[in-house]
Structure formats: structure tokens, C-alpha cells
Amino acid sequence: MKPVLIIAGSDTLSGGGLQADVRTFQRFEIPSCQILTCIVTVPSDTGEVDIYDMPLSLFEKELASLGDGSQFSGIKVGMLANLEIAKQVSLFLKKIVVDIPIVIDPVLALKESGFGMSTEIVHFFKQELLPLATVITPNLHEAELLSNHQGIETIAEMEQVAQELHQANIANIVIKGGLRFPGDEALDLLWSNQQLTLFKQRKLANYHNNGAGCTFASAITVGLIQGKTLIQSVAQAKSFVYQAIEQGIPFLPELGNVWQGFKEI
Template sequence: MMHYVKTLTIAGSDSGGGAGIQADIKTMSALGCYASSVVTAVTAQNTKQVFCIQNIETAVVEAQLRAVLTDLRPDAIKIGMVGCAENIKTIAQVLAEYNDIPLVIDPVMVSTSGNKLMEEEAISTFCQHLLPMATVLTPNIAEAEVLAHRTIATVADIDEAAEEILKLGCKALLIKGGHIEGSTKTDRLYFSDNSKPLIFESETIDSFNTHGTGCTLSSAIAAFLARGLRLEEAVAMAKNYISQAIREGANVCIGGGHGAVNHFFCPEKLIKR
């Protein structure tokens, strides 16, 4: 009997469809994976702003998670926004029973529009209980500053922040560097074994439709890990995918603000094996 390559996303719902669970499922599906989901929060948002956020009750989050894991058993898991401490603890406790599954964690703390998405108590709980379980953690500069308790303004700052974050226990760390070095976007992949970091550079694409790029990148990494690629390969492939998705969605009007990337610029059929 053949099986689909399966992925699971644990994140918040974006009513505008550009980020969160919606972006994750689109990405995983476009890359040939059967995507399941655990909704941690419901947000009311569009391309312009976030209007409200409602965290899902912990018992409901746990029920969703156990329902998926005991039946579908994904080949890789991605975690995005988990806004409250109790949900973080519960997710960590359940996933500890499935620690052989690759885990990509995107520490979503602040939206691109500036809305706070994680409570203060939740940040310390996240660092203690969930972060150490990550196969790879994918913070942007702002999130890395929170996790490392330092300001980042230079490449040297990124290296020092990475050293501090890796002490928290994750196996690898992809810091999305943005424009610190100029017009080229540079991401750095660090490893807990202190091996030399890998540098991923990409051209800057002129687009207003960049909502959900972090969700899309981390979901793409999870999809490629589920397909059996090594982490370095998965990150490289995911970087190529997000660049093309931004490029293909650059000249499309979705709403009055920042729209989503084009997740389905070249969709693959569900992969069987």
C-alpha cells in the first residue's frame, strides 16, 4: 500500500488567506504533500491589518493534535503562531511522544503590521519547552533579537545572537537576515555542533505582496524534509520556492494592502511512496 508524503502545520488561522495555516497548507500542497492542521488561534485580518486574535482553548488544541498524530502520523511538522503559554506547554508535551518527526518552528511573535502575537509569559515558556525540540528554528531579525536579548544591526550581531539562541537547545537555526548587508537578502543557517554556518543569498524582488513569506518559507522547509531531503537541501529548495512565489505574485492586486505570494506558480501532484 502506497502513502502520500504527509505534513502537519500547527499555527493560527488567517482569515485573509495570506499567512498562518492557510499559507502553510497552500505551500505544503503545492510542494506535493498531504497537509493536515492544528489551529491554535483564529485571527480576523485582511491585507491591511489584524483586527482581533482569539486563542483556541488548550483542550481543543490538544484534541486536534492527538487526532492527527494518532492516525495520519506526518513525515514532518511545522509550528507557527502559538500565542499562549498553556498551549505551548501542551503541544510540547504531546510532541515529546513523537520526537522522531522533523520539527520546523517559526517563532511568530509580531505580525508585519506590528501586532503582538505572543504574550510575554508565552515567550519564556516557548524558550523553555518548545524551542529545544526544533530540528530547525526560523526567526527573522526582530524575533532573533527577542530570543537572544540583544539588538542586531550587523552581521557580527547576527553571529552572536545565533550563538545565544543555539544555547537554548535547537539543533539548527536559520536567521532570516533581510537587508542588513544591503540590497541582497541573506539568510544564515547555524548548527548546534558549531560547524560552519551556511549562507543563502537571494535577490531582492520588488513586490507589495509579501504577506506570509515567513510562514511560506518554514512550511516549504517542512515539506522538503518530509520528502526526505537533508536540512541543508531542504532550506536551499525552500529558498528557491519562496523567491519564485514572490516573483510570480508581484504584479497581482489581492486587496488594498500587502497581499500573499503566489503559492501555486508550479504545483506538484501529491507525492506517493
């Protein structure tokens, strides 16, 4: 089996980022190659997120080692951290010579810190990078940044934002409601082929969600690599990440890591 390519940051808590991606693909017995974009640290005494970017020259060497992408079964893109690295990823994706799924999780906001990107980076993502994806998976905050629509609180508002992003030449969009969305259900919205599909699960009463977004996007990539439809892939990913949160591992106060090592898929 061809490996999947992961382009993402490293999480020193090991719940999210590249570590979560690798564990998800391993869970489905899919090998992976990894390209590192940055290192994210969360000191236990402060809980504040610090981001250390890879030097651009080194990152360019990482990408240059990949050739034309023909050796991969799919590509999952996570945190890119700065504009120059995002530009290099965009150039690389444009050179891909094979028709493979590309899933981009636009990590513009970290749930732990409210970290947000500059207007310039948001514009580049929306206009240049995200249109290269098979599907993107923003959370509510990221969807708001990409659409300049503040305070998404209803399904109708989620749909409106998804349609706006689709009009920006982004093919398929999954907006993740997460814990912030009102109600007792964790609701995700897929906008694809002018069709709205909702995915619902009851919210879990724990905080073991560090890495949930990364795991979700990687699990969608798995489904597409397996030949499933996008709807089937999102449904599989929704179930998978639910179990990963349910079986999560406590780490810091009110923050735990998802765990992909549960027995049943």
C-alpha cells in the same frame, strides 16, 4: 505517502498561516493534517491585526485526536498565540514516537503589526518548546526577542544571536533577514553543526510577502521530508519563497499575499 502535520493559526487574508502551509505542501504533492491554534483577522479599513485564540479545551481535543504521531512524515508548527496552547504543543511533541523532522516557525512578531509576546511566553519558547525542533526559523524581530539582542543589523550580529540560541539547546537555527536587513539582498543565516551558511537573493520590489515566513518554514519541512540535508532544504525553500513573493497577489495597500501556484519549482 504519510501526511505532514500542520499546527498553526488561520489567516483570514489567506496569504499566511495554515493556508500558506497547506498550499506549500500541496505544491510538492504532500498531503497534510491541520490543527488550528487561532484565527488572525486584518480588517481592510484599519490594517490592524486581531488574534482570536482557540478555546484551550477544544485545542486539547484536537491534539488528543492525533495519537503518538506515528502517522506523520513531519511536523510544521506556526503561530501558537498564547502560553497555554504552547504548553500543550510542547507536551504533544515530547510524546512523538517516530524520528521525523519538526520545524518550528516561532511566530512571536507579525510583520504587519509589530505584535509581540510576553516575556513569559518568550522564555517558554526558548527553554521548553524550541529545543524540541529540528530547526527553527525566526525573523529578525523574533530573534531579537529570543536573545534580548536589540537591533540586529549585521551578519556578525545574526551569527552571535544564532550561537546564543544554539547554546540554549536549540539544534539548528535559520534567522531570516527579510526586508529589514540592510542592503539590496534578502539574506538568511543558517547555524548548524557549528557551521554558518548564508543564503542570498536580491530583494524584490513588491510588498507581496504576507505568508513568506510560513511558506519558507513549510518548504524547509518539505525538503527534510524528501530526505534532503538541512542546507539543501533551506536552499530549496529560499528559492521557492522567492518565486512565491515574485508571483504574489496584491491585496491591501502595500500588502499582498505570496502565491505558491507558480509553474516551476
